[in-house]
Amino acid sequence: MTESKSKAYWKENIRYLYILLAVWFLVSFVAGIMLKDVLNDFKLGGFKLGFWFAQQGSMYVFVVLIFIYVRLMNKLDKKYGYDK
Amino acid sequence: MINSILLAESLPVQTWTYILVGITFTLYIGIAIWARAGSTKEFYVAGGGVSPLANGMATAADWMSAASFISMAGIISFAGYDGAVYLMGWTGGYVLLALLLAPYLRKFGKFTVPDFIGDRYYSNTARLVGVICALLVSFTYVAGQMRGVGLVFSRFLEVDINTGVVIGMLIVLFYAVLGGMKGITYTQVAQYCVLIFAFMVPAIFISIQMTGNPIPQLGFGSELADGSGTFLLDKLDGLSTDLGFAEYTEGTKSLVDVFAITLALMVGTAGLPHVIVRFFTVKRVKDARKSAGIALFLIVILYSTAPAVAAFARTNMIETLSNQPYATVPEWFKKWETTGLITFVDKNNDGLIQYVADKNQNELVVDNDIMVLANPEIAELPNWVIALVAAGALAAALSTAAGLLLVISASVSHDLIKKIINPKISEKNELVAARLSAVVAVCVAGYFGINPPGFVAATVALAFGLAAASFFPAIILGIFYKRMNKEGAIAGMIVGIVTMLYYMLKYKLGWFDDVLPSKSEWWFGISPEGFGSVAMLLNFIVSITIMKFTPAPPQDVQDIVERIRIPSGAGEATH
Numbered sequence: 001m002t003e004s005k006s007k008a009y010w011k012e013n014i015r016y017l018y019i020l021l022a023v024w025f026l027v028s029f030v031a032g033i034m035l036k037d038v039l040n041d042f043k044l045g046g047f048k049l050g051f052w053f054a055q056q057g058s059m060y061v062f063v064v065l066i067f068i069y070v071r072l073m074n075k076l077d078k079k080y081g082y083d084k
Numbered sequence: 085m086i087n088s089i090l091l092a093e094s095l096p097v098q099t100w101t102y103i104l105v106g107i108t109f110t111l112y113i114g115i116a117i118w119a120r121a122g123s124t125k126e127f128y129v130a131g132g133g134v135s136p137l138a139n140g141m142a143t144a145a146d147w148m149s150a151a152s153f154i155s156m157a158g159i160i161s162f163a164g165y166d167g168a169v170y171l172m173g174w175t176g177g178y179v180l181l182a183l184l185l186a187p188y189l190r191k192f193g194k195f196t197v198p199d200f201i202g203d204r205y206y207s208n209t210a211r212l213v214g215v216i217c218a219l220l221v222s223f224t225y226v227a228g229q230m231r232g233v234g235l236v237f238s239r240f241l242e243v244d245i246n247t248g249v250v251i252g253m254l255i256v257l258f259y260a261v262l263g264g265m266k267g268i269t270y271t272q273v274a275q276y277c278v279l280i281f282a283f284m285v286p287a288i289f290i291s292i293q294m295t296g297n298p299i300p301q302l303g304f305g306s307e308l309a310d311g312s313g314t315f316l317l318d319k320l321d322g323l324s325t326d327l328g329f330a331e332y333t334e335g336t337k338s339l340v341d342v343f344a345i346t347l348a349l350m351v352g353t354a355g356l357p358h359v360i361v362r363f364f365t366v367k368r369v370k371d372a373r374k375s376a377g378i379a380l381f382l383i384v385i386l387y388s389t390a391p392a393v394a395a396f397a398r399t400n401m402i403e404t405l406s407n408q409p410y411a412t413v414p415e416w417f418k419k420w421e422t423t424g425l426i427t428f429v430d431k432n433n434d435g436l437i438q439y440v441a442d443k444n445q446n447e448l449v450v451d452n453d454i455m456v457l458a459n460p461e462i463a464e465l466p467n468w469v470i471a472l473v474a475a476g477a478l479a480a481a482l483s484t485a486a487g488l489l490l491v492i493s494a495s496v497s498h499d500l501i502k503k504i505i506n507p508k509i510s511e512k513n514e515l516v517a518a519r520l521s522a523v524v525a526v527c528v529a530g531y532f533g534i535n536p537p538g539f540v541a542a543t544v545a546l547a548f549g550l551a552a553a554s555f556f557p558a559i560i561l562g563i564f565y566k567r568m569n570k571e572g573a574i575a576g577m578i579v580g581i582v583t584m585l586y587y588m589l590k591y592k593l594g595w596f597d598d599v600l601p602s603k604s605e606w607w608f609g610i611s612p613e614g615f616g617s618v619a620m621l622l623n624f625i626v627s628i629t630i631m632k633f634t635p636a637p638p639q640d641v642q643d644i645v646e647r648i649r650i651p652s653g654a655g656e657a658t659h
């Protein structure tokens with residue numbers, strides 16, 4: 001019983017990791033590097049968009065990602081009674 | 085207006101610097117005396133009861149070194165878009181740290197990174213490889229910090245660089261040896277406050293001057309305050325191309341290299357022992373996650389400001405100096421010229437400063453570090469702001485040096501002496517050994533600070549590459565792959581770190597050839613700075629391949645893996 005519980009907990013945890021790390025990869029390596037030239041055709045105020053992602057936007061998203069992770073995991077811990 | 089009022093009342097820069105540096109140093113020493121360590125647990129992990137906020141601040145100060153504070157904005161200033169590798173690389177690593185490492189290592193609940201490697205891979209050979217990697221990474225990193233301390237002292241207080249290094253050594257020695265992790269944690273909290281204030285004040289002043297916007301992150305993307313209606317970055321792109329440089333927002337590195345360097349820095353960040361060990365100091369697993377978030381938030385305040393400072397400084401510099409007569413340059417130019425950080429050679433004897441991309445015609449060479457150190461003078465800010473930058477730079481260098489020294493001393497006293505050489509050592513003697521190894525480590529670091537080996541410039545990149553190539557795969561596999569065994573992990577770490585060292589020595593330092601090999605010889609077009617990514621991949625491949633042909637780890641080790649995946653019941657750190 002406890003074994004299947006911990007397995008289910010781990011599985012949900014891994015699913016969160018996939019989603020969050022996909023966003024992590026998307027804003028930095030995709031938007032800030034690989035698609036930079038394409039995105040640079042768009043502007044955000046005085047910034048070219050690809051340049052903005054590389055030097056500003058990706059960092060903001062990183063911070064938000066960690067706090068989302070903290071929230072998700074606190075909830076998950078509670079759901080499985082691992083918050084004691 | 086405000087400027088002139090402040091200027092009129094102000095003391096000379098030198099006096100201000102003595103006052104501010106004096107106050108901050110007294111503060112650090114006071115904290116160290118208050119937070120003395122009485123046990124090995126306090127010495128290694130501050131007793132394990134640090135709050136997430138305090139740990140976040142300490143981690144941020146631990147992390148932001150002399151390189152982040154002094155050099156990064158300057159490097160970006162000259163590299164333009166390419167500077168993003170440092171911005172994304174040195175922040176993105178925290179996402180990996182928070183999601184993949186910190187909670188599990190906290191649950192594991194030991195004192196050091198080699199502790200995890202040794203226990204998870206049930207082998208003292210693995211532990212020893214871990215100790216060697218930790219020492220290699222930390223020593224390469226700390227030498228640069230001591231050098232940074234010496235430079236700041238020599239430039240602002242006009243003492244000899246070596247005297248500066250010795251003063252820095254004495255301060256770090258005092259609070260690291262006395263306070264251990266506990267003393268370091270609370271001095272780092274104070275150092276974060278000093279360094280962030282010192283970085284932001286000039287940035288805000290300059291942002292207002294140039295764009296009218298007090299928030300540098302927004303000023304960076306705003307129109308210039310000169311009423312021209314031109315965006316700052318468009319202006320800077322124009323100025324750059326006029327002088328023959330690439331557009332500021334474009335950069336010159338190849339896509340594959342930018343990708344590789346960013347990845348290597350991210351993974352290296354997540355694998356640095358002095359950063360990881362900070363997460364052993366909090367009480368619960370959820371505190372480890374939260375303090376990683378707080379740390380990154382506090383780091384991003386500086387890191388998102390740095391590229392703005394870089395763009396402001398570059399625009400300012402080109403407009404102030406390009407094609408201006410040398411005879412009428414501002415005072416700061418002459419002052420920094422005497423330090424050798426700015427050099428001007430009037431090649432065509434026209435008395436004007438030609439600053440252009442073409443090396444044969446270019447007459448002006450400006451060191452990276454000037455951009456932060458001299459920026460307040462270039463922008464004619466009040467003297468106390470200039471002095472504040474000195475205090476901030478010292479806080480950044482000292483906090484990182486202290487964190488690294490602790491990793492070195494714990495590796496020697498705990499991992500080497502207690503776990504391998506003499507397991508019967510008493511708690512009291514282990515604490516003595518920890519303090520003695522800290523003393524030795526400070527002296528070695530000081531020696532490298534005074535006699536910097538030729539590779540100091542390469543050391544930071546080297547440290548990240550080494551961490552990426554060794555620890556990161558071993559830890560990740562140790563947590564997420566239960567079947568991973570000692571044979572695989574040891575082989576992976578050794579192959580990873582040796583390949584990285586070889587590539588670094590060959591392509592960065594030119595040890596194996598008469599001349600440094602050119603860029604065209606790089607493997608896959610990847611620079612030594614980015615090679616950590618390749619070495620890391622190699623580590624993963626070797627680890628998994630060897631594992632397939634060797635026995636699975638014993639049941640009790642597999643049980644450890646099961647246990648660290650569950651957050652509840654994270655006991656306090658034990659032996």
